[in-house]
Amino acid sequence: MNGSNLITLSLFILFAPLVGFWFTLILGKKVEKSYLIEIVISTLVLLTTIYVTFTKLFYFPDTKFVSEFTWINLGEMPLLGKVTVELGMMIDNITALMLFVVALISSLVHYYSIEYMKGDKRYNRYFAFLGIFTFSMMGIVLTHNILMMYIFWELVGLSSYLLIGFWFEKDSASDASKKAFLVNRIGDLGMFAGILLIFVNYHTFTFDKIFMAIGNGVLPFNSEFWLTIVGILLFCGAIGKSAQFPLHVWLPDAMEGPTPVSALIHAATMVAAGVYLVARIFPMMTGDALLFVAVIGALSAFIPATIALTQTDIKKVLAYSTISQLGYMIMALGVGSFAFGFFHLVTHAFFKAGLFLGAGSVIHAMHHEQDIMKMGGLRKKLPVTYYTFLIFCLAISGVPLTSGFLTKDGILAGTFAFGLLTGNSIFAITGFFVAMLTAFYMFRILILTFHGKPQDEHKYEHAHESPFLMIAPLVLLAILSIFIFYTANPFNADSGWVLSNWIKTPASVVPEHARYSFMVPEKMQEAAVKTTEHITHSEVYTEALHHAHIPAVLLSLVLAGLGILLAFAFYQWKKIDVDALTLKVKPLYTFSLNKWYFDEFYHKTFVSGLLGISNILAWFDNYVVDGIVNGAASVTRMLSRFSGVFDNYVVDGAVNLTATFSGLIGLAFRKLQTGKVQAYVVLVVFSLVLLLLFFVKI
Amino acid sequence: MNLADFLFYVFAVITLVSAFFVVTFKNIIYSAFSLLLTFLGVAGIYVLLGADFIAIVQVIVYVGGILILILFGVMLTNKIQNVPIKTEASFIIPASITIGAFGGILVSTFINTRWKSMPAELANSTLTDVGHLLMNEYILIFELLGILLLVALVGAASIARKQ
Amino acid sequence: MTSIGLQHYLVVSSILFSLGLFGIVTRKNAVMVLMGIELILNSANINFVAFARYGNFGFDGQLIALFVVILAAAEAAVALAIVLNIYKNFSTVNVDEIDKLKE
Numbered sequence: 001m002n003g004s005n006l007i008t009l010s011l012f013i014l015f016a017p018l019v020g021f022w023f024t025l026i027l028g029k030k031v032e033k034s035y036l037i038e039i040v041i042s043t044l045v046l047l048t049t050i051y052v053t054f055t056k057l058f059y060f061p062d063t064k065f066v067s068e069f070t071w072i073n074l075g076e077m078p079l080l081g082k083v084t085v086e087l088g089m090m091i092d093n094i095t096a097l098m099l100f101v102v103a104l105i106s107s108l109v110h111y112y113s114i115e116y117m118k119g120d121k122r123y124n125r126y127f128a129f130l131g132i133f134t135f136s137m138m139g140i141v142l143t144h145n146i147l148m149m150y151i152f153w154e155l156v157g158l159s160s161y162l163l164i165g166f167w168f169e170k171d172s173a174s175d176a177s178k179k180a181f182l183v184n185r186i187g188d189l190g191m192f193a194g195i196l197l198i199f200v201n202y203h204t205f206t207f208d209k210i211f212m213a214i215g216n217g218v219l220p221f222n223s224e225f226w227l228t229i230v231g232i233l234l235f236c237g238a239i240g241k242s243a244q245f246p247l248h249v250w251l252p253d254a255m256e257g258p259t260p261v262s263a264l265i266h267a268a269t270m271v272a273a274g275v276y277l278v279a280r281i282f283p284m285m286t287g288d289a290l291l292f293v294a295v296i297g298a299l300s301a302f303i304p305a306t307i308a309l310t311q312t313d314i315k316k317v318l319a320y321s322t323i324s325q326l327g328y329m330i331m332a333l334g335v336g337s338f339a340f341g342f343f344h345l346v347t348h349a350f351f352k353a354g355l356f357l358g359a360g361s362v363i364h365a366m367h368h369e370q371d372i373m374k375m376g377g378l379r380k381k382l383p384v385t386y387y388t389f390l391i392f393c394l395a396i397s398g399v400p401l402t403s404g405f406l407t408k409d410g411i412l413a414g415t416f417a418f419g420l421l422t423g424n425s426i427f428a429i430t431g432f433f434v435a436m437l438t439a440f441y442m443f444r445i446l447i448l449t450f451h452g453k454p455q456d457e458h459k460y461e462h463a464h465e466s467p468f469l470m471i472a473p474l475v476l477l478a479i480l481s482i483f484i485f486y487t488a489n490p491f492n493a494d495s496g497w498v499l500s501n502w503i504k505t506p507a508s509v510v511p512e513h514a515r516y517s518f519m520v521p522e523k524m525q526e527a528a529v530k531t532t533e534h535i536t537h538s539e540v541y542t543e544a545l546h547h548a549h550i551p552a553v554l555l556s557l558v559l560a561g562l563g564i565l566l567a568f569a570f571y572q573w574k575k576i577d578v579d580a581l582t583l584k585v586k587p588l589y590t591f592s593l594n595k596w597y598f599d600e601f602y603h604k605t606f607v608s609g610l611l612g613i614s615n616i617l618a619w620f621d622n623y624v625v626d627g628i629v630n631g632a633a634s635v636t637r638m639l640s641r642f643s644g645v646f647d648n649y650v651v652d653g654a655v656n657l658t659a660t661f662s663g664l665i666g667l668a669f670r671k672l673q674t675g676k677v678q679a680y681v682v683l684v685v686f687s688l689v690l691l692l693l694f695f696v697k698i
Numbered sequence: 699m700n701l702a703d704f705l706f707y708v709f710a711v712i713t714l715v716s717a718f719f720v721v722t723f724k725n726i727i728y729s730a731f732s733l734l735l736t737f738l739g740v741a742g743i744y745v746l747l748g749a750d751f752i753a754i755v756q757v758i759v760y761v762g763g764i765l766i767l768i769l770f771g772v773m774l775t776n777k778i779q780n781v782p783i784k785t786e787a788s789f790i791i792p793a794s795i796t797i798g799a800f801g802g803i804l805v806s807t808f809i810n811t812r813w814k815s816m817p818a819e820l821a822n823s824t825l826t827d828v829g830h831l832l833m834n835e836y837i838l839i840f841e842l843l844g845i846l847l848l849v850a851l852v853g854a855a856s857i858a859r860k861q
Numbered sequence: 862m863t864s865i866g867l868q869h870y871l872v873v874s875s876i877l878f879s880l881g882l883f884g885i886v887t888r889k890n891a892v893m894v895l896m897g898i899e900l901i902l903n904s905a906n907i908n909f910v911a912f913a914r915y916g917n918f919g920f921d922g923q924l925i926a927l928f929v930v931i932l933a934a935a936e937a938a939v940a941l942a943i944v945l946n947i948y949k950n951f952s953t954v955n956v957d958e959i960d961k962l963k964e
Contacts, residue, residue, distance in 0.1 A: 676788075677956055678788065678789060678885070678886050678887070678956060679789065681885060681886050682793055682796055682884075685796050685797060685800055685882065685886070686792075689796060689799045689800050692800070692803045693803070696803065696807055699886060702865065703864065703865045706865045706869065710869070710873045713877060714873065714876055714877065717877055717880045717900055720880070720881055720882055720884060720900065721881075721883050721884035721888065721893075721900075726892060726893060727920055729893060729896060730896070731955055733896050733899065733900075734875075736900065736903070737903070740877075740903045740906070743870065743910075744906075744907075744910055744926075747907075747910045747913075747914040748914055749910045749913070749914070749926070749935070751923070751927075752906075752910060752923050752926050752927055752930070752940050755927060755930055756906075756930065759930050759933075760899070760903075760930070760933075763931060763937075764899065764934055764937045765929070767937050767938060767941055768892060768895060768899075768937065768941070771892045771941040771944055771945070772892050774948070775891075775944060775945065775948045775954045776954075777908045780962055788887060788889055789886055789887055790887055793883060793886040793887050794883070797879050797883045797886065798879075798881060800882070801875060801876060801879030804875040804878070804879065805872050805875050805876065808868055808871040808872055809868055809872065813866075813867045813868060814916070815866055815867050816915065816916065816917040817914065817915050817917075822924060824920060827919075827920050828920055828923060828924060831920055831921075832924065832927075836924055839928065842872055843928060843931050845956070846931075846932070846935055847931065847934070850934075850936075850938050850939050851938065852933035852950055853939055853942070854938040854939045854941070854942035855942070856960065857939070857942040857943055857945075857946055858903075858941075858942035858945045858946060
């Protein structure tokens, strides 16, 4: 087995979707079936990716494949020293896992869209956009430096913009695409600033070189504070892309795009890119930066979960649940539970994509009805969709035997252990509370959609199970949501191959006293962790996790069960009157229904504030700047007039004189140009005579 | 003045005077017949230079071939019925001055140059030698000229034929 | 008066050349132009033969004169064909009326 071809194959994985994009787009208007190019390419990419991922994971779990070349060599620069910019690719374990997730969900969404988008007037263009999205996402995953990652980061933003606004005739869709793009820009601005700070300090963009420099004690501006700032700035990119608090407002609106797009981009892959970024830069995150990450993650897990409780649009609920789950992952990374955070990204990608595709199936069956209050009783009409949806709901709620259970409990145990080690248990409390909320709102939409009596008889009558191409991806994703693919022990993933072989927490490179106390090697930790003086650093954390695991599992099981029971009590058995309860907690209900008034708040403060500033600037522009400009214009005009006079009489006079002179000469010589050959011969002979007179002595 | 010298002057005068008439006669037919005399004069000069074969070729080709061709040209290109076969002249004065000066320079150059003269022995007939050269050293050129004449023949026919 | 030598022939040929040139330049009829060209060719031939006679070059000069005669024949044939064509197209053979070069 030789791993040298992996880089070559991943070049194919990267560029084939781009080729597909171009061909589908160019041929799209002429050739009706040009989307088939994109389908075929996506299948090829999936097959290649399966080979690459499993070769990497099974045969080379400890090797890191890197291939790079120097793109720009600036040589010795003043102030900066030697500056080279490398482009390159890197395949390590998390890259391989991420590749697999992206390729699998991308091609499933391709197949699913064949049916779902049937009859759309921009059918081919839709597939072209899927192609460029796949290309950009693969780029983010495969790159080995932060500059290329940023480039692909923006490309992903572009394809997201294109796909959210795919039905741009709808005002809501075009507004949503603009909102997504602009909100993402805020985060990307921070990320860009972080990249610039890194380049100024380390003269490189390559992750490994940056980590090596930090490990050697080179700090930005010689201070740990700035290292924290750099980490937080880079994390800003993740806040935007992964729709974390406070930039989470774009993701629910992004549901205006076609549902398969929501499954691919806004549930499984693109929004996970933020988590991937944090995982990539994890080694250089200081304790303070990680704490910031964890706080943002906790807030993003909690706030959308409360909003999701009251929403009635099935895709909006799923969108908020996505933010909440991403918040989980971010929080897990923030509390140092790297492995579970990333593992949750993988499992979540499968079941959340499945949830969206299931929702798409329901929406398709209900003729584009998205309001769960108008559904109900669809279990009999859409059996396959129902059972797969049920599996996904169980997975996201963290019920045993599902993949979600493994990872979610891992995260909860991680927060629990963090609480044990640092005495800060707010993350654990948030995590457990959100776990209950998640179970509740997921079963709420399940019950309202599939159980009970149909609310809209007409649409119910016409509902029908989706065609094979839409059902098959659901079934496949449901199968992938079962524990057996990740570990043999359904209650503890630690011994499974994913965690024991594939995902390993990278060693931190930041100075020891800037890390979390439990990441510090033995000799430093006495003061921080009183109870575990006798064990080494990695054992501290493992031990704490071990202690935390059983209680975390039990507690989360109880809470998830409670959430599910509550959902059934509210909506299935009607034991508790929902409307009465709503009236009782009216202010809270309205607050949640209106999404904590984030949009209104942003509109009042940032948008209006920006408009106000713009007005002031416009006034300044109109009166001050324009005044200066106009004054300058008057002066220029006077100068011009003088210059014009000079031009007209002196310069033009000289020019005209030359022209007249040339004209006169021409007039004289024109006579020679008679067009008669004989006249020319005379001239030739005459010239010859002159030459002879000059050269020959007579 | 021996006979050869005398004959030279006779032929030279015939050549030049008839050539003068060629370029000055108004009537093109007269010019053509003057040209006949010029060619004959030149042939005489060739004989005096000991080039008897060239002289014969001159008479056969020029007088018998080219001149007849020219006469055909005259007949085919002038409407004999109604238009007098006359041509006009142009640029007489500038041409006379320029070409007079040119000829003057040429003549004076030739006269003033000190030529290194090494007269060859006059053979009885050049025919044998010319024939040998033509069939040995110059065989390629000879063949090429044959092809050239063929091409010229075909080309002339092709150009002149009615479309 | 010296004996007839190279110079005499050269003078004759140069006068013949000038006359030919004069004919080419002044006569309007294209056939006359052709006659002028024949005169020039003849003057050149006289030069070749004269140099062959007085220059001790063997018979090469004579042979080149022979070739010139042959070329002149070919030239006359083609040139007359062209003149006929011109006559067909312009209904004239007067070269001064054919002043397309001016346009």
